[in-house]
Amino acid sequence: MNYDTFVDQVARRVRTDPERAVVLVHATLATLAERLTGGEVLDLATQLPAPLRLALRPGPGTEAAEQFGAAEFVARVARRAELDEPAARDVVRVVFGTVHEAVSGGEFDGLVTRLPRDYRDLVEPALAPGMAAPRRA
Structure with a gap:
């Protein structure tokens, strides 16, 4: 999937414009990068369009994953994207x-297995075909 298609898919599903979708995608991917090890981030980044790799770039000293649950993940996305937490939860799912x-399916499945059980509510909708569209973000 190319970058424009990725952003357009998120914009359509979140019911926002592409510029806002870029902010939402970067907020989510930057938070995900904090939750994964540096190697896991690099594995995922290699499969995403080049402009999205910037949001996933691990910083110095980030080889170890930060240990935080789904609620903190959503709270971080909410802060980064200036959303309320229910809207941020919907954005993360999208x-x-x-x-x-x-x-690739294997890469995403591997990502899912590295997240704690409390992330299930965020990840399982991603596994369903034709994800339900959330409210406007």
């Missing part, structure tokens, strides 16, 4: 779903 479509 971005995860679009990542699932953009990368």
